[in-house]
Amino acid sequence: MQRALSVSRVTGNRGTFPDWYQAVVREADMAEVSPTRGAMIIKPWGYGVWERIQQTLDRRIRETGHDNCYFPLFIPLGFFAKEAEHVEGFAKEMAVVTHHRLKLIDGKLQPDPEAKLEEPLIVRPTSETIIGDAFSRWIRSHRDLPLLVNQWANVVRWEMRTRLFLRTSEFLWQEGHTAHADAEDARAETLKILEMYREFAETVLAMPVIAGEKPENERFPGADNTFSIEAMMQDGKALQAGTSHYLGTSFAQAQNIRFQDDAGQLSYCHTTSWGVSTRLIGGVIMTHGDDDGLRLPPAIAPRQIVIVPMLRDKPEDAQVLEYGQALVKALQERFALGEPIRALLDTKAQRSADKRWNWVRRGAPIIVELGPRDAAGGQVTFMRRDRLRDGDKVQSQAMTREAFLEAAPALLAEIQQALYDEAKARLDGNIRSDIVTFDELAEYFGAPVDEDEGGAFKGWVRAAWSRPTGAELDAVEERLKALKLTLRNAPMDQPQTCGTCLFTGKPGVEEILIGRAY
Amino acid sequence: MQRALSVSRVTGNRGTFPDWYQAVVREADMAEVSPTRGAMIIKPWGYGVWERIQQTLDRRIRETGHDNCYFPLFIPLGFFAKEAEHVEGFAKEMAVVTHHRLKLIDGKLQPDPEAKLEEPLIVRPTSETIIGDAFSRWIRSHRDLPLLVNQWANVVRWEMRTRLFLRTSEFLWQEGHTAHADAEDARAETLKILEMYREFAETVLAMPVIAGEKPENERFPGADNTFSIEAMMQDGKALQAGTSHYLGTSFAQAQNIRFQDDAGQLSYCHTTSWGVSTRLIGGVIMTHGDDDGLRLPPAIAPRQIVIVPMLRDKPEDAQVLEYGQALVKALQERFALGEPIRALLDTKAQRSADKRWNWVRRGAPIIVELGPRDAAGGQVTFMRRDRLRDGDKVQSQAMTREAFLEAAPALLAEIQQALYDEAKARLDGNIRSDIVTFDELAEYFGAPVDEDEGGAFKGWVRAAWSRPTGAELDAVEERLKALKLTLRNAPMDQPQTCGTCLFTGKPGVEEILIGRAY
Numbered sequence A, B: 001m002q003r004a005l006s007v008s009r010v011t012g013n014r015g016t017f018p019d020w021y022q023a024v025v026r027e028a029d030m031a032e033v034s035p036t037r038g039a040m041i042i043k044p045w046g047y048g049v050w051e052r053i054q055q056t057l058d059r060r061i062r063e064t065g066h067d068n069c070y071f072p073l074f075i076p077l078g079f080f081a082k083e084a085e086h087v088e089g090f091a092k093e094m095a096v097v098t099h100h101r102l103k104l105i106d107g108k109l110q111p112d113p114e115a116k117l118e119e120p121l122i123v124r125p126t127s128e129t130i131i132g133d134a135f136s137r138w139i140r141s142h143r144d145l146p147l148l149v150n151q152w153a154n155v156v157r158w159e160m161r162t163r164l165f166l167r168t169s170e171f172l173w174q175e176g177h178t179a180h181a182d183a184e185d186a187r188a189e190t191l192k193i194l195e196m197y198r199e200f201a202e203t204v205l206a207m208p209v210i211a212g213e214k215p216e217n218e219r220f221p222g223a224d225n226t227f228s229i230e231a232m233m234q235d236g237k238a239l240q241a242g243t244s245h246y247l248g249t250s251f252a253q254a255q256n257i258r259f260q261d262d263a264g265q266l267s268y269c270h271t272t273s274w275g276v277s278t279r280l281i282g283g284v285i286m287t288h289g290d291d292d293g294l295r296l297p298p299a300i301a302p303r304q305i306v307i308v309p310m311l312r313d314k315p316e317d318a319q320v321l322e323y324g325q326a327l328v329k330a331l332q333e334r335f336a337l338g339e340p341i342r343a344l345l346d347t348k349a350q351r352s353a354d355k356r357w358n359w360v361r362r363g364a365p366i367i368v369e370l371g372p373r374d375a376a377g378g379q380v381t382f383m384r385r386d387r388l389r390d391g392d393k394v395q396s397q398a399m400t401r402e403a404f405l406e407a408a409p410a411l412l413a414e415i416q417q418a419l420y421d422e423a424k425a426r427l428d429g430n431i432r433s434d435i436v437t438f439d440e441l442a443e444y445f446g447a448p449v450d451e452d453e454g455g456a457f458k459g460w461v462r463a464a465w466s467r468p469t470g471a472e473l474d475a476v477e478e479r480l481k482a483l484k485l486t487l488r489n490a491p492m493d494q495p496q497t498c499g500t501c502l503f504t505g506k507p508g509v510e511e512i513l514i515g516r517a518y
């Protein structure tokens, strides 16, 4: 089993995994806590990763036929009340706008009582209701279907206990919303998106995931089926990294989304929704980070190759800078992973050793240090961030300029693959399928530990279950909760036959993943 | 003088300019009014234009050294109270979040009194205060300066009377925020951005503008100087299309943004802010639209060349489609205006004549109609949207496939230029500089007309003024207001000497633009 990470180099002392995470977010200059309770400030390097996620995923969303739109931030309260399960699921975490003006009263600026809204507005926690309302106007006939839209937006779900990227009151995401003529079309869409997310997470984020269906108790409020991709973090916990929901006709009924078929008959549409968020950035950090900070997969690194010139306030500095500029230019003309290489010459006024370590902590995939000897000799000396050290010693290698330019695309592709392979081995090696009773499960995971205290790395258990529902499922949930465990998903990839249910002793109908989770 | 547009073809009857605008927004499928009062739904074609604006402007913002970040949507009320002019300027239009939970009380879902926030949160109308707070933490020494950030975000300013794109309670924008060591650096930034906006508006939007400084009474709340670009719409009114503010040290003092210079002395930073918004889309519509709907400059058209296959449910349809697909592919491999050509084969199940008119109304720059004869003969028959008609007659032209592929990049560049030239001639031809007294001004503009009633096209007046301030300026503003006129800006480009002030009779110190405005 993979040990929990030590945190010595990033945090200055050994600590828990949450300490390490917080230190990496800070030292990699990704984000910081904001003075607005529960929200975050995403700094340039963190936002650059989000922009890379947006660009690469947006391309996939378009290629599968979806159009980007923008819908209002504020949703009238009455819209939520139409779908009972949906509002129940979100009511406890909604930010409510009640006034549209401030006024100085008794020397203090406060909401103007005369500008109180007749109906409060909800800051969107998700947009099924307001988009469904538009769908009810846009859809007339079978020819308008499927209707496939997506939006990139901010959403707000009030959180009491927040952690940067993983759980914040405001976050950024994309939300896809589609309407179809029948269940078959809508289910196919739900699974197509699930597969899109899986491929995206594995190819772009180098983050292996298991795609599967969430159990009934973990469904999106109002959904018939919820599917997810689940990734294993370096502390063994699961991170739900994306979800895709088949909503049946419940939202269509609540909002009167109907179409006329060729026979002139009116029917309710079947709808879907799906999303991924800035939470993915937390997943990338906890999948690829190491003792020295972040390691970014080249596909999402805002800068893939960073060149640090070693300047000494001497005449030969000019030659080093010139050599560095030419190298950046030559790199930018080459392609890696299907796009022009993103190279940077870091000319900031700072000690070059500090710059190097900043880029190590930020996880730039390749860091080049250029000195006068490199410039004079036509050499390039560089470090691969994915294999920075041999033991404790930092490793670098040298090549001629021509050889480096030639090798750069393959090197970046190799780093992308190496990060994936490392994470894939961790995932595959840490799912136990030999645990078949609840007692064994309890014994394996041991007493629950406070999540801030670390604890031994455990991974997940994959076990047969009888897919209980209702009260029987509630009981399962309670027993797991006592161990701080949750049901993650029933993987799409299932065996032909199945053992006995770990919870009920009945014959199992499928296998399900169990683990601790974010 | 240019006549006001007739609206016959888009609206079905003659109407006013606002009627025409509304019809174009609807018929071009750009946006619609949302059920959330004052907000809009931006539909795929409208959002596609915004994405083009984002991509092309973002490139310019990066190239001038700015980094993208993301700051919280909600700003604690107390942050606004720190800068008196600023809060006064925005307090009347702020959306206020007061609760973080809903509860079912007496069978009705409402804000939970137990979840009332101690301090209300303001939905950002602009982010100087929360970004300034971050700057106060991020800036320590002269080496941290200049600090140059930008964000793409949604903002909310409560509006009672809204119009799609031009004035909505929620809109999308970019806001740049920078901090500098001295006034000189900050002023240079303010003007650099003003020039960036001018170049962007003219090159990308094909919308000629006049860059200049706003008079004191039109400054951003809290700013020392506000500069704008002003564009002339086809009804003669001015649209403020972008602003750039030099904020002096007032925000830095309110938020304690200080740096240590080399001598160890602490000084306040000089800050700037600047932005453009989805309002630009309204400007594009009112600059380039015509009787048939929208005309989009190729640089921002989501699709530059749209191919409508004329299908007849006959065997030769397959040949037409195949020919069309090959044509799209060949176009996409070519570059126009520095980017791959954005071509589309419209295979939607709809009558081809309807499709053609939809693309005319949406303003696709080149519309190709492909029939069996084109496919058989290797021909391409197309319409240029910028010169759709000769008199009332729709014009099309035919070329061989090879000639069309060869000509396409130049054709798109020519359309971009033609739209600019047409708008530039209108701007240049409709600024009167021979009006030198207030009586002449009043006579020229005539009695104020209700903006929904059209009225004759008037353009602007450019006149010398003595740059009055305080009460004297208030008086000028009042006199203009009675004529529904406003001071737009004092153009950057000023003559050596200046006449007598149109308002005060004193010697003029600069020339200023006067007009009706959005």
Ligand SMILES: [Zn+2]
Binding pocket: A181, A182, A185
């Ligand atoms: Zn169907």
Ligand SMILES: [Zn+2]
Binding pocket: B181, B182, B185
């Ligand atoms: Zn300076």
